Amino acid sequence: MTTTASSVASSAPAVGPVSGVLSHRWVRFAVRRLGRLLGSLAVLLTASFLMIHLIPGDPVRGALGPTAPAALVEARRESLGLNDPLWLQYWHYLQGVFTGDFGTSLTSQLPVSDIISQRLPATLTLAIIAFAVAVVVAVPLGVLMGVVTRRGRGRRSELAFTTTSVVLGTIPDFLIGVGLVYVFGVNLGWLPVAGNATPDAYVLPVIALAVGPAVILARIIRVEMVAVLEADFVRTARAKRLPSRTIYLGHALPNALTAALTICGLLLGSLVAGTVLVENVFAWPGLGRTIAQSILSKDYPVVQAIVLVYGIGVLLANTVVDIVLALLDPRSMIAED
Template sequence: MVAARRTELGLDDPLWRQYVEFVQGLLTGDLGTSFSLRLPVSDVIGQRLPATASLAVAAFVVALAIAVPLGAAVAAATRRGRRRGLELGFAGTSVVAGTIPDFLLGVGLVSVFAVGLGWFPVAGRFGPESYVLPVLALATGPAAVLARIVRVEMLAVLDADFVRTARAKRLSAPRIYLVHALPNALTASLTLGGLMLTSLVAGTVLVENVFAWTGLGSTIVQSILLKDYPLVQGTVLVYGVAVLLVNTAVDVILALIDPRSTIGES
């Protein structure tokens, strides 16, 4: 039975032939067959990729929605050494929130809001309410880090000459902050945001297992435990491609928003 199985899987072939066949399969979209599920790996990934993508994108949007206005507001409030207590409180809170592992935060959220209060489902992907806890677990740390970056960039922009000129023209405060200051403060923040999105994609591996989320994260852990090598290879490959695509998209968006960031621009 072992010999027959090895022949069926092509393990009797030389390693170079196995590698060539694997690369040929990649070019045609054939990632092999899962040992444990007896299904094409591409089909398994296609079924579970939307769950992971939706979770990562939702966490990314929530992190931006929290970090950008929070960082900008704290920068405006603590500009030129004002409200020292607020600055220290923001710095301390953001450091603590940014250092808590997402899977540990997920366990705490489940214990309090799912098991204790019963406000949200404990696990599974059944509706919009099931997104709340895993999204918070993923988004809290990146939001805290990004808010600190936004604050630092915003403070630098608020002391720039063009902002002083806008104040001298007696423009309204909302126009100065939203039209002139904030767009110029987001260049570095968008770069970090792109890296943050890649970390969110990778972070789904642990968070999905905490919340029994049927995505690629739980799939890769199960396939490792079952030694399902084709499924492990295919899933890791998808994660790698996702990181490359996100980094490329961030570079393109930065070039469109700020042409000065491109090579050769003066």
Template sequence: MTTATATRAAWLDDPWVRFGLRRGGRLLVSLWVLITAAFLMIHLIPGDPVRAALGPTAPAALVAARRESLGLNDPLLVQYLHYLRGVFTGDLGTSMKSQLPVSEVIGQRLPATLELAVLSFAVALLLAIPIGAAMGVLTRGGRRRGAELTFSSTSVVLGAIPEFLLGVAFVWLFAVQLGWFPVAGRSGPSSYVLPVLALAIGPAAALARIMRVEMLTVLQADHVRTARAKRLPAARVYLRHALPGALTAAITLGGLLLSALVAGTVLVENVFAWPGLGGTIVSSILDKDYPVVQGIVLVYGAGVLVVNLLVDVTLALLDPRSVIRES
């Protein structure tokens, strides 16, 4: 075996290298599937998508010209290759309605959606982790059955209510009846409160339940019992020995919740007239502006894939043994 071959074999034997190759390959395959699905979207629509977008009264010459400008008269493989090239060069096409580049439309709306999703995720974590951990400590060993029942019932109910229904209820109570917050729009710090809470409460309830269960499990672990036997302060036992172990499952679920939050912004943004991608994709579907719909679907899908990758990397860093076992 040559030196180069031995070096390559040693490099591939590293579990972190195999982890990176495996996750990177999975990401590339998922991106390819996402891009292909977005491309086929416009071709799976019954009838002529250009005629549907322009309306039945549009002149035939205009429909033909628009089809030619969109490249829909080319063979399907040629269209696919052009679409792939456009995606990787940032050219997602042109909006049928506004005639603006799709990338420009997305660039104008994406920051508002990201703000809403990231703030909601942060609020969900800030609520769920301390509440779930505290309930785990308080109800360990079957203690405080009443508090456990109240917490479980409340969290299940809050987690089952759709975000847009919470949004409508918040608008009616806190904006219309009490006048504490703006009814809609993105006009200042106070305008963020209701949509962020509408998005965060359900995920926070689900995450708090998971956090409590994980905390109960960790509190029975040997290292926590050893820490108690050493008569360490209770706060140190819970924060330094129990909480880090319980956070692993919370981070996993938190990543899934962040992915769901990005998708959940669609309905909440429409409830609060939020100027983000959620309202844009709904109006584009109604206007049959398919290039914009394709572009936003790509952004949402890519966001979910990136979040899942970040969760995998974070878990690997927190628990390297899992990477070695998987490898």
């Protein structure tokens, strides 16, 4: 009994240091990510605040028009606090951001927060659906092409895939949208080309946004699959006569997706930015169309708030991708230590 107890006691502490090391790494990882997020957020807040002050001309005069009386322009500037010292304007701006008060639109006189709350759901829905479609298309396509072209096989398939993906990846999403409108909306009349009143209205703008990220992600997954399929652990799995489905999906795919996840944040950021032009092509009632209209009407408080919302969305997306990557591959935390 003594021997057994001593052996158990000697083996028990081994779990503590391991869990302690992992917990310390997660704490350091969380602190680094939080620091980066807060630092990036501070830069974004400052840049969005200075945007109005760096643009040549008077934003109030630009919004009210050249024929507006000087007294009206001055009264509007005073009501917006634009005559206050710059540091005081910045402090009021930070207070407004953290309380959800982005000011008042210069053209519609509506609270900017109300405008964003009305238009944000349409943009979020479009971006999330497009990203999901891009991933659903890219993962199986990249895996298939990786299996087909491994070890120098399928030269024609590889050439066709590479050429097609390069061409589609270099076409701007709004040009894809214009082409889709012309073919499926104007000529064939199969799908609506404006608004989001019906489910089929999502088809064309989602395709326009998803094509670019899908082909880029598929190319990366193909390259990673080709490399992973030559790794030692895959050769061991083949030597054990494991089914091909288990080798490709259970062993190779998770390792290939780890590298692909590192650029998913960038792809999601570019996709969100792409909604600005695509929404204007399809008259989509979202933030992208609103910011374009606000730029034309020189409604800078609305532009300022929407830029901030887009920036926060990109920062949060990148942070989520980093967390998911760390969960799937803890070695990424070790590499940063």
